[in-house]
Amino acid sequence: MIRFNDITKIYTSRTAGINNVVALEGISFGVDQGEFVSVVGRSGAGKTTLFKLILAEEKPTQGSILFNDQNIYKLGAGNLNRLRRNIGAVFQDYKLLPNATVYENIAYVMKVIGAKDSEIRHNVPRILEIVELEDRQKNYPAELSGGERQRAAIARALIHRPQVVLADEPTGNLDPYHTLDILKLLIKINEMGTTVLLATHNREIVNKLKRRVVTLEKGKVIRDEKIGRFAL
């Protein structure tokens, strides 16, 4: 479903004398439909860059990523939009629309994919209930705690039942109670057929999951285990 072919990403410094940063180097692996893959590694290992490349937010310096056998960097604007609508992304910095309420942030994705108003009215409250934000739906992101923003971002990523969920540190700001709930939610949607890529440095989560683990270090894949454990 997703195939990374010899991906290298180098961030070029604009300042003379400052070295370029190699974020990813020669990454090659594939993710099948319905898989649950944890991408683990220390901060700066390249997890977030990998996710940015899947969303075509960044372009690789070298290599390609195939999504359903299509090179995502050769997609036209319309197909790129469709690709992104097939991906539910939970960003480390949430990326919630600041001038929209929690409800509107989640409904926005439904509007983008062209869902009917009745579907929006039906689905948004349901997902809000699942992430326990029903009483915060009229609040703006700035009025929420870090954990609440995280849950709003997760709700937005899942609302349109995407083919793939990219979750970049989705439990980073959550307490153990909510962490477990979100984890259960990710497992549940994975069991329903959604492919999940989870970037985390939470050892406990990875060990509990008992799913495939891809370990990154300094931009390279150093381990890829079918049922892995967090080992750095």
Next chain:
Amino acid sequence: MLTSFRRIIGLGWQNLIRNGGIAAANVFIIMIPILLTSALFSLRAVGDVLVDELQQKADISIYFNESVSEDDILQVKDRIGRIPGIGKVEYVSKDQALADFRARYEDSSTLMESLDEVIGNPLPALLHVAADAAKPLEEATALLEGDEYRDLVYKINYNERKEDIQKVFAFTDNIGKTGLGLFAILASISVLVTFNTVRIAILSRKREIGIQRLVGASRWFIRGQFLVEGLIFGILAAAFSFLTVMVVSWYAGPALAGTLSMNMWTHFSANFWTILGMHFGIGTGLGIFSSLIAVGRHLKV
């Protein structure tokens, strides 16, 4: 399609309301070029009146010999009137010239007494010739000083007024050119200021645009929201500036009528639709254009 259109309008309106401060700043900034253009439109009308008045004063008088008949003078009037650039040609008969003279100098007893002592009417019949430039007057003078009309003409005051006439026309010509140049400069500056204000306002929402792109919104879905906002900014700016011009013309028009040689309220009423169209055209045009250009560069996510 219709649903998307409705949603774009709804989101555009929602963004505008939620960014009230920025929206108010944008509306205010768009009002500047509208008001500037409107002011220059009115000033042009005032300028035209003043130029016309000045040009009327830069006329020449052709005095005819005593023996020349009225028919001959009217033939000359007709011939001069056919010279391109010649405006009004007014015939003043001997009797009219005397009546005008008496009216003008009625307070001067010495002049009146002297006039009474003269037998008959000493004043010649004449033609007042006005033009929109110095050249036609020069042509008219040359024609009358030529063989065909030399015997009819007693005196033409062109040569003694030549310098003043040329100065007046050079001045009125420069007013037009300077006004146009000034308008071009001020309009360019105000459009640039407007564009940059809208650009900065949209720059503050760069992250928001990026987020929308990453969740799969098409460029037109996002652009459309800003287009709606820009359109509303333009409509509001046009409405406020139109009201401002209307109120100012209403209050200040009659009071300034003497100074400006025209009543601004009369000018406003006579050009109501032109001014309305100009305000809304510039307002919506600038609002939409600035928004579209400014948002475009952030859509490349």
